[in-house]
Amino acid sequence: MWDTLIITPFINTILFIYTLVGHNFGIAIILFTLLIRLITHPLMVRQIKGAQAMQQLQKNEKWLKIQEKYKGDKEKLAKEQMALYKELGINPFASCLPTIIQLPIIFGLYQAIILSLASTPVDLLNLIRHIYPGLLKVESLIPLNSRFFWMDLGSPERLLIPGIPFGIPILVVLVVVSTYVQGKLISPPAANPKDQTAAMTNMMNIYMPIFMGYLAYTLASGLAVYFIASNLAGILQYAMLGRVNWANVFPFLKKAEETKIVKKKTT
Amino acid sequence: MKRSRLSLILLFIVAAMLLSSCGEMLSGTSWPGVSSNGDTLFVAYRNHVYAVRVSDGTMLWRFPADGGPQMFFAMPVLTDNQLLVGDYDSNLYSLDPNTGVERWVFREANGDWIASPLVVNDMILAPNGDHNLYALAMNGSLLWKFPTGNPLWSRPVSDGEFVYQASMDHHLYAIDLRDGSKVWSTDLGGAVIYSPTISEDGVLYVSTLARNLSAIEAATGNILWQRSFEENLWTQPALHEDRLFFGDMAGQIYSVSITDGGDIWTQNVDQPVTGQPTIMDEMVIFPIEEGMLIATSLTGERLWSITVDGKLFTGPVVTGDRLAVGISGGQNFLKLIGSNGSDIWTFVPPN
Numbered sequence: 015m016w017d018t019l020i021i022t023p024f025i026n027t028i029l030f031i032y033t034l035v036g037h038n039f040g041i042a043i044i045l046f047t048l049l050i051r052l053i054t055h056p057l058m059v060r061q062i063k064g065a066q067a068m069q070q071l072q073k074n075e076k077w078l079k080i081q082e083k084y085k086g087d088k089e090k091l092a093k094e095q096m097a098l099y100k101e102l103g104i105n106p107f108a109s110c111l112p113t114i115i116q117l118p119i120i121f122g123l124y125q126a127i128i129l130s131l132a133s134t135p136v137d138l139l140n141l142i143r144h145i146y147p148g149l150l151k152v153e154s155l156i157p158l159n160s161r162f163f164w165m166d167l168g169s170p171e172r173l174l175i176p177g178i179p180f181g182i183p184i185l186v187v188l189v190v191v192s193t194y195v196q197g198k199l200i201s202p203p204a205a206n207p208k209d210q211t212a213a214m215t216n217m218m219n220i221y222m223p224i225f226m227g228y229l230a231y232t233l234a235s236g237l238a239v240y241f242i243a244s245n246l247a248g249i250l251q252y253a254m255l256g257r258v259n260w261a262n263v264f265p266f267l268k269k270a271e272e273t274k275i276v277k278k279k280t281t
Numbered sequence: 282m283k284r285s286r287l288s289l290i291l292l293f294i295v296a297a298m299l300l301s302s303c304g305e306m307l308s309g310t311s312w313p314g315v316s317s318n319g320d321t322l323f324v325a326y327r328n329h330v331y332a333v334r335v336s337d338g339t340m341l342w343r344f345p346a347d348g349g350p351q352m353f354f355a356m357p358v359l360t361d362n363q364l365l366v367g368d369y370d371s372n373l374y375s376l377d378p379n380t381g382v383e384r385w386v387f388r389e390a391n392g393d394w395i396a397s398p399l400v401v402n403d404m405i406l407a408p409n410g411d412h413n414l415y416a417l418a419m420n421g422s423l424l425w426k427f428p429t430g431n432p433l434w435s436r437p438v439s440d441g442e443f444v445y446q447a448s449m450d451h452h453l454y455a456i457d458l459r460d461g462s463k464v465w466s467t468d469l470g471g472a473v474i475y476s477p478t479i480s481e482d483g484v485l486y487v488s489t490l491a492r493n494l495s496a497i498e499a500a501t502g503n504i505l506w507q508r509s510f511e512e513n514l515w516t517q518p519a520l521h522e523d524r525l526f527f528g529d530m531a532g533q534i535y536s537v538s539i540t541d542g543g544d545i546w547t548q549n550v551d552q553p554v555t556g557q558p559t560i561m562d563e564m565v566i567f568p569i570e571e572g573m574l575i576a577t578s579l580t581g582e583r584l585w586s587i588t589v590d591g592k593l594f595t596g597p598v599v600t601g602d603r604l605a606v607g608i609s610g611g612q613n614f615l616k617l618i619g620s621n622g623s624d625i626w627t628f629v630p631p632n
Contacts, residue, residue: 133410134311134354134395135434135474136594136609139515139555142490152513153471153491157431157449 017144020118024126025144029155040162040239043127047243050123055251062257067104074102127236131160131168162239171235183231185238190227192245197222198262200252312556312592313607313614314356314366314397317600323364323378324607324628325353326614330366330374331630332381335600338617338626342381344374356397356436361419365405367394373407375421385421392432396476401439404458406446408433414446414454416461425461429454435476435517438485440499445485447473453487455502465502469495475517475557478525480539486525488514494527494542508542517557519565519596521579526565528554534567536581546581556595559604562620566604568593574606576622585622 027049032042071077076098084091099106132138142152160167164174165185172181197219230238252258313326321341322333328348332341344366345351352369357376359365364378373387373394392410399406404424405417410432416424430450437446443455443464449472455464471491478486483499492513496505512531519526524545528534530553536545555570564584566576572591576584591611597604597618603625606616615628 133393136311138474142513153489156472156490 020122022144037159043239044243051247133168165235167236186230189230189241190223193223193226196245199258311354312594312609315598315607323357344381360400369393387421395434396436427461438479467502478520486518515555519558521560526558559596568596587622
């Protein structure tokens with residue numbers, strides 16, 4: 015079921031793109047990532063709107079009153095919160111549901127890339143079984159060209175520079191930086207920087223790049239290409255929706271903004 | 282707050298381990314490589330190379346003794362009191378076949394050793410995933426290397442003068458053993474996974490991913506005949522006198538003439554046939570992917586069949602009057618059976 019609905023269509027799409035772009039698997043991964051991002055864009059918009067509504071709610075007077083009034087009675091608090099959600103027309107799952115829907119797509123994409131980069135005969139046999147014979151011709155497709163610039167997309171990437179005795183993991187650096195920048199850019203300004211949600215977001219912004227960097231260091235570089243393309247596409251999507259907080263990455267913008275506000279107030 | 286930070290770190294560690302192991306599971310696996318000298322079976326599977334006594338299935342040694350990150354799948358090759366075996370980490374080892382002690386390691390290749398080396402005229406011919414065929418002296422020093430366009434997954438064959446190497450780049454190459462120069466190359470129309478089979482009268486028989494079987498003149502590289510099939514051929518043909526034996530992924534098994542590739546007999550076994558059949562005592566044993574061995578006579582009468590727990594990607598290895606079966610992904614990876622399919626022993630490596 016998982017294979018038929020997710021993995022096989024993904025593999026065929028990525029390989030079809032591969033044939034269209036002159037047998038370049040790196041470009042195929044990037045275009046496929048953009049395609050997936052485009053398809054899941056409406057879900058992302060809903061997620062952002064849901065998150066924004068929840069954030070606004072934290073400042074709502076009624077909400078704050080309820081928190082204070084029923085802080086010793088969790089059951090009653092939950093009941094009152096649900097009533098307020100209903101009254102304001104907010105779906106508390108609106109921000110996480112689209113993420114949950116996207117999860118199988120992300121896992122499917124991960125598996126499709128790994129399967130497409132078959133590096134042994136058994137892997138290749140498995141890959142061939144996923145190919146739609148009506149769409150793609152195995153004889154002209156195999157072997158896949160897994161070279162992309164200096165990388166073999168089926169192996170972890172290391173750039174060998176003459177004179178340096180070890181390979182430098184350039185993609186790992188790019189994955190860490192792009193994950194960190196994306197995390198910072200899309201973090202909404204916290205209503206109260208000391209609250210637990212803000213602290214969690216800050217922690218995520220530190221641990222997530224390390225986690226992604228570890229995966230990029232140990233797994234096939236094709237996945238690192240996917241991570242980078244996905245991060246950049248994510249930043250672009252948020253920027254197009256006007257949800258990017260440039261001041262989180264460039265603090266001088268924040269200072270300039272604050273100076274503007276102060277100036278306005280004084281005049 | 283400290284607790285939630287710790288939970289988050291733990292969550293990331295678990296996720297990293299899961300994803301890393303998931304990646305490993307999906308990629309980088311193969312079937313056990315088995316060879317025999319009559320008394321001992323040498324098996325390369327996952328983290329070890331094992332030497333197992335044929336008579337009772339006890340382990341004589343394993344390399345490395347304690348295990349490590351290396352992965353071994355290519356069939357170990359015994360020659361001149363050396364056991365040659367490559368891993369999936371670019372190392373080609375020479376081991377003492379009596380003790381498993383390492384003698385030398387060749388580290389100049391950059392890819393996986395998926396195929397086994399071939400030894401001809403005191404020369405080791407080792408195909409690597411980095412697209413090169415390496416020719417080494419018996420002490421592991423490099424003599425020459427021959428580049429092709431794609432990884433080499435099949436073992437070469439030789440007639441003592443030339444070496445014939447099939448590549449994933451769709452070509453079959455004839456290379457001069459003396460200096461590694463190209464004699465000829467022939468485009469077969471598809472990638473080659475399994476080795477060619479060479480006959481005594483100088484004809485190479487090879488199947489490709491283009492679903493064809495070709496007969497090629499070894500002296501010139503000319504295609505003598507080529508036959509197309511409806512289904513994928515995931516096999517090296519087995520040669521016996523004037524006929525070839527093999528099966529396809531739709532479960533059809535064939536006996537064809539070496540003269541023109543025409544059918545002598547065919548029958549359906551309903552399940553994908555993966556790997557080279559084994560010929561023993563006027564009997565052909567076909568490996569079925571889903572863990573079955575089907576034995577027929579040379580004329581196609583069914584003799585016996587057995588089922589094992591796991592998958593089969595190559596035929597059993599003849600050791601005296603018995604057969605050693607290398608099993609992939611099952612509870613056990615090595616089994617010894619009689620020539621009538623009877624169970625003799627199953628190897629269980631000590632902890």
